[in-house]
Amino acid sequence: MCATCGCSGPLTHEHTVLIEQDVLARNDELARDNRAWLAGRRILAVNLMSSPGSGKTTLLERTIRDLSATMAIAVVEGDQETEFDAERIRATGCRAVQVNTGAGCHLDATMLATALRALDPPPRSTVFIENVGNLVCPALFDLGESRRVVVMSVTEGVDKPLKYPHMFRTADLVLANKVDLLPYLDFPLATFQAHLSRVNAHAPVLPLSATRGDGTSAWYDWLRAL
Numbered sequence: 001m002c003a004t005c006g007c008s009g010p011l012t013h014e015h016t017v018l019i020e021q022d023v024l025a026r027n028d029e030l031a032r033d034n035r036a037w038l039a040g041r042r043i044l045a046v047n048l049m050s051s052p053g054s055g056k057t058t059l060l061e062r063t064i065r066d067l068s069a070t071m072a073i074a075v076v077e078g079d080q081e082t083e084f085d086a087e088r089i090r091a092t093g094c095r096a097v098q099v100n101t102g103a104g105c106h107l108d109a110t111m112l113a114t115a116l117r118a119l120d121p122p123p124r125s126t127v128f129i130e131n132v133g134n135l136v137c138p139a140l141f142d143l144g145e146s147r148r149v150v151v152m153s154v155t156e157g158v159d160k161p162l163k164y165p166h167m168f169r170t171a172d173l174v175l176a177n178k179v180d181l182l183p184y185l186d187f188p189l190a191t192f193q194a195h196l197s198r199v200n201a202h203a204p205v206l207p208l209s210a211t212r213g214d215g216t217s218a219w220y221d222w223l224r225a226l
């Protein structure tokens, strides 16, 4: 159950706010520990966040296939149930640890700490963290990651940065995925960028198609420059 998102039961509003502050303060402490642990090993951790079905796992499969010859990559997968995504990642030859959150709607710093110990990524490697598909709660939880990337499918509509500003506000990069579907959609990229810039003036938008490969070179350039 997630006290932070208010799904943890019949609490008063005041009680919920107190629990929320407590949960987030404790999480921030543990995130600092993760950040120090990662920095000590010169490991880059990229937190991928999005709605369910935006194409995070497909993007990771392609990224691993294209970059694993030149970049040591390992993956932490977050979902409420199943090992499906970790199995897909392992099929590429990459190491992956699956975290199941049960009723939980996000990964937190404790879950990442446990997953990192199990994954034992080598020094100077890159760890991708595929967060639970959810545009709300994952935004609130610092994991100790180096960068935050929001993956948005163009099928979700141009209004999402305005409707879910917390998610987009802390992004270092926004990937607009499934651009191969643009001929069938009303998704003016300029409007999306204008909406994003109202909540986040710094994050670049990279249009790409994880299934076809369009635009992935700009994504890879961004990763290599970190």
Ligand code: MG
Binding pocket: 056, 057, 085, 130
């Ligand atoms: Mg996935």
